[in-house]
Amino acid sequence: MRIFGLSISTIIWLVGKRNIVGTRVRQARRIAKPPITQVDLVARLQLLGVVIDQSGLSKIENGQRPVSDIEVVALAKALKVSVAWLLEGTSTPSISQ
Secondary structure (H helix, E strand, O other), rough: EEEEEEEHHHHHHHHHOOOOOOHHHHHEEEEEEEOHHHHHHHHHHOOOOOOOOOOHHHHHHOOOOOOHHHHHHHHHHHHOHHHHHHHHHOOOOOEEE
C-alpha cells in the first residue's frame, strides 16, 4: 500500500523526522564534485538570500528541523539538484542546469 507515493515502511520511518529532504541534502553535498561542506552550503544559501547557520543545516540533515518550501527551493539551487529529487528521491540526483 502506498500513500502519497510513499510506502508504509517509509512513512513509519518518517514519523520521527521533521523533514524528508535532510538525508538527500547530505547525499547531494557528499556526491558533488568536489564535495560541498556544510559551511560552503551555508554560504551558497546566504547568496540566495536564505539564512541558515551550520547548526541549522546539521539539524536539517539529521531530520531534526523542519524545512520551508522557500528553503527547499534554495537548497536545490545551491546543490544543483532538482526540487523533485530532494522531495521524492531516486537512486541518483537529477542535476539541474
